[in-house]
Amino acid sequence: MKLNREFYSRNTLTVAKELLGKVLVHNINGEKLKGIIVETEAYLGIRDKAAHAYGGRKTKRVEAMYGLPGTAYVYLIYGLYYCFNIVTEKEGVPEAVLIRAIEPIEGLDLMAKNRFGISYDNLTKYQKKNLTNGPGKLTRALNIDKALNMIDLCGDRLYLEEGDNSEFNIVETTRIGIDYAEEAKDFPYRFYIQGNSYVSKL
Structure with a gap:
């Protein structure tokens, strides 16, 4: 079942935790990447x-x-990764x-x-593990770029579905790559599924 607007219209920390286990879907001309x-x-x-x-910054x-x-916010970092x-x-x-x-x-x-220009079966064990274990890696694998910025995630192109409701433990820790953010760099606003091999950093 596709997630509806009400799911996203809640406290951001709650949504961040409850997104774990949900399924991200990119429908590309009928072929679904999940x-x-x-x-x-x-x-x-x-x-x-x-x-x-x-501080209320408003830029393009x-x-x-x-x-x-339930809107997608897609941006480029380092001029390389979405x-x-x-x-x-x-x-x-x-x-967000x-x-x-x-x-x-x-x-x-x-x-x-x-990601690599070859079929999945031809990937090395290292490449398979690194297919989607980071924000820039997953966007490249799923072909998510600036063209999808501001798309409605309640539509049929890029959206989220309920998962299989498997039980898991959630780790709460600090965010990555934000040393500029003073005290905010220590806020425990990163969440991941304990023991999952695709987590970017433990």
């Missing part, structure tokens, strides 16, 4: 020094964060959850070709 979300990071907008909208880049909950985020709370409140890692479950051949 992965179980295993790692997320929450960004609490205006009051979070690590967030792009800290962060426009998506002020949109409806990061995929999901807008939360309510329209006008610039908070970064999807940091997924466990690939469907469309593996196309994911492998997107």
Whole structure:
């Protein structure tokens, strides 16, 4: 079952935790690429020094964060990698959850070709483990780029589904790569499924 707007229209930290175990789907001309979300990071907008909208910043880049909950916020880092985020709370409140890692479950051949230019069966063990275990890796594998910025995740192209409701433990820890964010770098806003091999960093 596809997640609806109400799922995203809640407290950002709650959504970040409950996204774990859900399935991210990119429907590309009828071929579906799917992965179980295993790692997320929450960004609490205006009051979070690590967030792009800290202090109420409004630029073209962060426009998506002020949109409806369930909107995709896709941006480029280091001029090389796209990061995929999901807008939360309510329209006008610039908070979002970064999807940091997924466990690939469907469309593996196309994911492998997107990432490495070869079929999944020809990947090395190292390449298979590194297929989607990071925010820039998963967007490349799932072919998520700036063209999908501000897309409605309640539509039929890029969306999320319920998982299989498997039980797992959630680890809560600090976010990665935000040393500039002063005290905010120590906030425990990163969440991941304990023991999953696709988590980007333990």
